[in-house]
Amino acid sequence: MPATALPAPLTATTPGAASHAVNGALRGMAAPAFSPLYQQIKALILGSLQQGEWKPGEMIPSEFELAARYKVSQGTVRKAVDELAADNLLVRRQGRGTFVATHAEQHVRYRFLRLQPDNGTMIGEGPAERDFIGCKRQRASAEVARALALRTGDPVLQARRLLRFSDVPVILEDIWLPAGPFKGLTAERLAQYRGPMYALFESEFGVRMVRADEKIRAVLPDTGQAKLLAVTSAAPLLSVERIAYTYHDAPMELRRGLYRTDGHYYRNELN
Amino acid sequence: MPATALPAPLTATTPGAASHAVNGALRGMAAPAFSPLYQQIKALILGSLQQGEWKPGEMIPSEFELAARYKVSQGTVRKAVDELAADNLLVRRQGRGTFVATHAEQHVRYRFLRLQPDNGTMIGEGPAERDFIGCKRQRASAEVARALALRTGDPVLQARRLLRFSDVPVILEDIWLPAGPFKGLTAERLAQYRGPMYALFESEFGVRMVRADEKIRAVLPDTGQAKLLAVTSAAPLLSVERIAYTYHDAPMELRRGLYRTDGHYYRNELN
DNA sequence: CAGTGGTCTAGACCACACT
DNA sequence: GTGTGGTCTAGACCACTGC
Numbered sequence: 001m002p003a004t005a006l007p008a009p010l011t012a013t014t015p016g017a018a019s020h021a022v023n024g025a026l027r028g029m030a031a032p033a034f035s036p037l038y039q040q041i042k043a044l045i046l047g048s049l050q051q052g053e054w055k056p057g058e059m060i061p062s063e064f065e066l067a068a069r070y071k072v073s074q075g076t077v078r079k080a081v082d083e084l085a086a087d088n089l090l091v092r093r094q095g096r097g098t099f100v101a102t103h104a105e106q107h108v109r110y111r112f113l114r115l116q117p118d119n120g121t122m123i124g125e126g127p128a129e130r131d132f133i134g135c136k137r138q139r140a141s142a143e144v145a146r147a148l149a150l151r152t153g154d155p156v157l158q159a160r161r162l163l164r165f166s167d168v169p170v171i172l173e174d175i176w177l178p179a180g181p182f183k184g185l186t187a188e189r190l191a192q193y194r195g196p197m198y199a200l201f202e203s204e205f206g207v208r209m210v211r212a213d214e215k216i217r218a219v220l221p222d223t224g225q226a227k228l229l230a231v232t233s234a235a236p237l238l239s240v241e242r243i244a245y246t247y248h249d250a251p252m253e254l255r256r257g258l259y260r261t262d263g264h265y266y267r268n269e270l271n
Numbered sequence: 272m273p274a275t276a277l278p279a280p281l282t283a284t285t286p287g288a289a290s291h292a293v294n295g296a297l298r299g300m301a302a303p304a305f306s307p308l309y310q311q312i313k314a315l316i317l318g319s320l321q322q323g324e325w326k327p328g329e330m331i332p333s334e335f336e337l338a339a340r341y342k343v344s345q346g347t348v349r350k351a352v353d354e355l356a357a358d359n360l361l362v363r364r365q366g367r368g369t370f371v372a373t374h375a376e377q378h379v380r381y382r383f384l385r386l387q388p389d390n391g392t393m394i395g396e397g398p399a400e401r402d403f404i405g406c407k408r409q410r411a412s413a414e415v416a417r418a419l420a421l422r423t424g425d426p427v428l429q430a431r432r433l434l435r436f437s438d439v440p441v442i443l444e445d446i447w448l449p450a451g452p453f454k455g456l457t458a459e460r461l462a463q464y465r466g467p468m469y470a471l472f473e474s475e476f477g478v479r480m481v482r483a484d485e486k487i488r489a490v491l492p493d494t495g496q497a498k499l500l501a502v503t504s505a506a507p508l509l510s511v512e513r514i515a516y517t518y519h520d521a522p523m524e525l526r527r528g529l530y531r532t533d534g535h536y537y538r539n540e541l542n
Numbered sequence: 543c544a545g546t547g548g549t550c551t552a553g554a555c556c557a558c559a560c561t
Numbered sequence: 562g563t564g565t566g567g568t569c570t571a572g573a574c575c576a577c578t579g580c
Contacts, residue, residue, distance in 0.1 A: 034557070036568060062546060073570045078547085086357075088542055094547050095577030112541045212541040217532035218489040218507035236489035236507035242541075261488035268539055270383045270483040270513075271359055305576070307549060333565060344551045349566085365566045366558035 041070050041080040049089060049100060050247040056102035056202045060090065063098075089210060103198035103209065110196055112212050112242070115259055116267045117165070128163045128170075133228075135159040135187035137179060144176050147243050147254040155179035159190060162228055169229050170264060176254040181207055198244075207252055212244040216266065221258060229260055238266060312341055312351040320360060320371060321518040327373035327473045331361065334369075360481060374469035374480065381467055383483050383513070386530055387538045388436070399434045399441075404499075406430040406458035408450065415447050418514050418525040426450035430461060433499055440500045441535060447525040452478055469515075478523055483515040487537065492529060500531055509537060 045066070054060045063081065067074045081098055084090045088111075091099045103111065138158045145152045156176050163171040175197075177185070182205055193200045201207045219239040226233045238259040246252045259266065316337070325331045334352065338345040352369055355361045359382075362370045374382065409429045416423045427447050434442040446468075448456070453476050464471045472478045490510040497504045509530040517523045530537065 038568075064546090075571085076569060079568085081547095092547065093578085095545080095579080097546060097578095114539075114541075214539040214541060216487065216509065216537040216539065218509045218530075219532075220505075220507050234491075234505060236491050238487065238489045238509075259489075261490075266487040268385075268485040268487065270385075270485060309549075335565090346552085347550060350549085352566095363566065364559085366560080366564080368565060 037072055038076045038079040038083075041066075041072060041077060042083055044070065045080060045084060046089070046247065052206060054100050055206075056100045056208055057104065059097040059099050087210070101208075102202060103196050104202065109199070112198075112209075112244070114267050115171070115264050117264050128165050129167070130191075131162045131164075132187055132191040133160040133162065135185065135190055138176075140176070144254055148176065148178050148251050150178060157182055157185055159187065161190075165264075168260075168263070170260045171257055172225055172228050173255055173257045175256075178252065181205055181252065201252075207246055209244045209252065210246055212242050215241045219258070225258055229258065231260065235260075235262075237261070240266070308343055309347050309350040309354075312337075312343060312348060313354055315341065316351060316355060317360070317518065323477060325371050326477075327371045327479055328375065330368040330370050358481070372479075373473060374467050375473065380470070383469075383480075383515070385538050386442070386535050388535050399436055400438070401462075402433045402435075403458055403462040404431040404433065406456065406461055409447075411447075415525055419447065419449050419522050421449060428453055428456055430458065432461075436535075439531075439534070441531045442528055443496055443499050444526055444528045446527075449523065452476055452523065472523075478517055480515045480523065481517055483513050486512045488512075490529070496529055500529065502531065506531075506533075508532070511537070 045060075048054060048060075060066075061069070063074050063077045066077045066081075070077065081090060081092070085092050085098070088101055091101050093099065101108070103109065136158050138156050139153045140148065140150050140156045142152045144150075144156060145154060148156065150156070155178075157179055159175045159177075161173050161175070162169055163173070182201075185205070189204070190197070190200070198209045201209065217239040218236050221229060221231065221233055221235065221237055223233055225237075226235065229235075229237070231237070238257075238261050240255075240257040240259060242253070242255040242257070243251050244253040244255070316331075319325060319331075331337075332340070334345050334348045337348045337352075341348065352361060352363070356363050356369070359372050362372050364370065372379070374380065407429050409427050410424045411419065411421050411427045413423045415421075415427060416425060419427065421427070426449075428450055430446045430448075432444050432446070433440055434444070453472075456476070460475070461468070461471070469480045472480065488510040489507050492500060492502065492504060492506065492508055494504055496508075497506065500506075500508070502508070509528075509532050511526075511528040511530060513524070513526040513528070514522050515524040515526070
């Protein structure tokens with residue numbers, strides 16, 4: 001039951017019926033860069049995700065339904081969904097369905113936080129105390145504008161917060177957000193919200209963070225930073241600059257963190 | 272042509288013929304944890320890799336050959352190989368074949384080195400100058416033994432090296448290796464080898480590093496370290512402790528690096 | 543029990559690389 | 562052209578979840 005009509009029979013490169021000719025008809029043409037059917041399906045599903053047809057946490061149609069909708073076999077839908085699940089955009093649950101991934105679930109909270117205590121316990125279960133130190137409307141500096149793909153002077157929201165673990169201040173973060181998508185965000189809203197910030201972004205602003213890049217350095221704090229983190233200005237700290245992206249690689253957050261690494265470490269897995 | 276006979280018809284859970292009953296016969300039993308056929312195939316291929324039946328850089332048999340050898344369909348072999356390729360143990364090349372991954376290839380050299388210069392150029396292409404500062408036989412400290420899954424006092428090789436980029440010292444590394452698998456490794460051999468250390472480990476000792484874990488901290492150098500890196504003792508540095516693993520998660524290297532992050536940064540991608 | 547994702551098969555055909 | 566991996570289909574059956 002294709003509730004939503006297709007914009008076109010997928011693309012000119014693929015007839016919509018069984019025994020697809022795929023790109024066979026294009027031999028000799030100006031190399032339209034062969035795109036497999038399942039990639040096209042993947043792009044269509046991604047579009048539906050971005051436009052909010054299925055919201056974070058919701059179930060998407062079954063593989064058979066999607067296959068009918070897109071007029072392809074279930075196996076082709078499966079391959080598309082497999083890749084989206086591998087990218088953490090969807091979550092498959094055998095026997096239940098396929099769901100839009102969300103930062104609000106217990107076991108994937110703080111997915112982007114790689115700081116671990118030296119003793120084995122996980123961060124994210126033991127909740128950190130958070131102090132918000134303001135949330136101001138600013139004009140983007142050249143640097144912030146570049147990170148967020150804005151123009152210098154565009155309005156941005158800037159917030160600062162301090163995270164403590166068992167009363168020890170460990171993380172000091174400055175956060176910049178484009179003002180447009182986050183219109184209405186206030187320090188109060190941030191301070192009162194329980195749970196990961198990215199979950200708030202999803203539920204209140206429809207912005208889902210999909211991936212992030214981090215640049216890590218060792219630095220010394222200035223006096224203000226040192227005071228907030230309760231260390232001396234000679235204490236080495238981890239500087240973690242993160243750019244978080246939503247669908248289609250659109251940057252939606254710049255975050256500059258200072259991590260104390262006495263008692264914690266930044267964990268990374270290399271493959 | 273199954274040159275190597277199967278140890279058994281895969282497992283007791285799967286008859287070897289078409290229309291596999293898989294685990295259907297086991298309903299009601301003490302939950303032998305259902306293992307799909309392709310996982311079993313994956314384990315068999317992994318075994319062949321570990322035992323060196325196919326060496327790094329070599330081509331493995333085609334999917335049809337493997338399917339015949341293991342008496343499963345090509346699609347099942349494909350899924351097993353897909354996962355091994357996703358884990359970077361194999362590399363698929365359309366039209367050519369499937370190859371055992373290696374650290375010796377140009378485009379994957381320094382796969383585990385996440386340090387990048389502030390200007391866009393890649394590390395790994397522009398060759399670093401390397402100074403080896405000794406390679407000694409030692410007895411494992413408790414800490415080293417734990418990291419390498421040895422016993423305290425077991426023989427290990429320890430080496431130290433300094434990496435420069437355009438004449439600036441940037442990385443100081445201490446490396447510990449279990450003496451057994453690396454018997455015969457000398458400072459000369461290390462110093463004279465061109466190319467990544469992990470490529471040498473593959474070709475000379477048959478040890479292929481498959482993945483690694485890193486723990487990152489911000490630290491200050493001691494006076495010796497500061498001197499080698501040409502910084503003051505007050506300069507914050509990145510401490511990167513890496514444990515590298517070969518097949519079956521066997522730890523084979525402990526590496527403690529100090530990175531200067533003025534001019535470079537540690538890059539990480541979060542998904 | 544019905545519905546979902548997960549596995550497996552068999553066969554056809556396409557894209558790519560080498561010879 | 563031949564052989565390799567890559568895509569797509571169609572159908573069967575299994576495993577898991579929740580009604």
